[in-house]
Amino acid sequence: MNSSGPRRLGPSVAALCLGTVLNPLNSSMIAVALVDFQRHFALDIATVTWVITSFYLCSAAMQPVMGRFADRFGAKRLFTVGMVLVVVTCALATFAPSFALVCVARVFMALGTATAYPSAVAMIGTLTARAQVSSTRPLGMIQMANTAGAAVGPVLGGVLVGVFGWPALFFVNVPLGLAAAAGVLWLTPADPPRERKPLRAIVIESDVPGIALFTAMLVCALIAVLGAIPGATWWLGAGALVSMAAFGWRELRCPTPFLDLRMLGRNRPLILVYAAFAVFNGVYYCAFYGLPELLQQSGGYDPEIVGLLMLPLAAVSVAGTPLAARAIDRWGVRTVMLVGSAALVVAAGLLWLLTLSIAAAVVAVLLALTGIPYCIVSIAANQGMYASARPEDSGVAAGILQTSRYLGAISATAVIGVAFESGATQEHWGVMVPVMVGLAVATLGLAAAWRPQSRMHPAAKG
Secondary structure: OOOOOHHHHHHHHHHHHHHHOHHHHHHHHHHHHHHHHHHHHOOOHHHHOHHHHHHHHHHHHHHHHHHHHHHHHOHHHHHHHHHHHHHHHHHHHOOOOOHHHHHHHHHHHHHHHOOHHHHHHHHHHHHHHHHOOOOHHHHHHHHHHHHHHHHHHHHHHHHHHHHHOOHHHHHOHHHHHHHHHHHHHHHOOOOOOOOOOOHHHHHHHOOHHHHHHHHHHHHHHHHHHHOOOOOOHHHHHHHHHHHHHHHHHHHHHOOOOOOOHHHHHHOHHHHHHHHHHHHHHHHHHHHHHHHHHHHHHOOOOOHHHHHHHHHHHHHHHHHHHHHHHHHHHHHOHHHHHHHHHHHHHHHHHHHHHHHOOOOHHHHHHHHHHHHHHHHHHHHHHHHHHHHHOOHHHHHHHHHHHHHHHHHHHHHHHHHHHHHOOOOOOHHHHHHHHHHHHHHHHHHHHHHHHOOOOOOOOHHHOO
């Protein structure tokens, strides 16, 4: 059944949001289950962290790939297949007899959930055009789902693990995935008709070698930066460089490239959005990952209290996103992005106050203030990406934006590792703050350089 007007837009976007929430939800709620995995499978902490790393690597590498598949084979079709993969994987994973199979299940979960965000963004254009409304609020809803999923993950995960054990972290995805798939199947319009081609032609046009090289490049680079395989960092770095060179050579010569590097090179606004979003997430994740360490090591807070203290950041982000979306409709993407980036500079500077006090009230207020630029820049970057990409490339463009988020997060972990090498103290936090302020200033500079494309989605103008 088709969605043909504003009445059906809300339920359609809700179904898309339900699917997109699964990736951030599963990336965050698993953190509380590490001890349970250690006890159940008799593992050391270095081994058990692969349950996080495997999901993280697959998500980062597969988002652009799934976006390209959404553009070429149909966003609705890919979204549905992804949700079915999540449902089947999670139903079987609850009976996994070994930790290796748990990690394999996490990879398939990441693969399935990676279809949701780029497919949802690709479908927004059709939905909003039929409803004759702006794309900013639906994109804002998707952004809220991502933020809320990451925020409630540790809380939900703690309840599920405490009551039912680690298998519940998989099983909870079964009803969510089924509901998302059913909602999208029932409420959203069908994919545009595709030309029927022989399987060999489809494989050739899909640029399988390009996808393989892109995946190898990202996986090698991410494992090297994360230090997930001790002693292999330099080899992995070399592998990433070789894969990158081969990927570039392949894509510039392929008639149907997975990633059109020439087009991307000519699309300066899109490159600026990616760069700004990656740098911005470097600031955000320095706070999101670094503060819990500071609060536990220097403040002596219990993990449960730390989780509660981090909630104002997510709560303000979720509450502020609809307001930021309305501001974009009124004043335009660039103005809102500039305001959000300027607020980010101020918020990053205010975090220096934690060198003087890490009292609970101070932490909560500062994190709430940090949530303001986070929601503004996030929705502005999403809308800027949507405005800068060609409509036929919206899926892969959305996937690359998500990869930019992961790159920012990984950069933040590197900064935290250097700053907190000898301990997460207030003095060392003071060393991190100038780095965050510098990254925030760079975000502001990139936002100032961004200009919307002259040709953009009708619903994204402004």
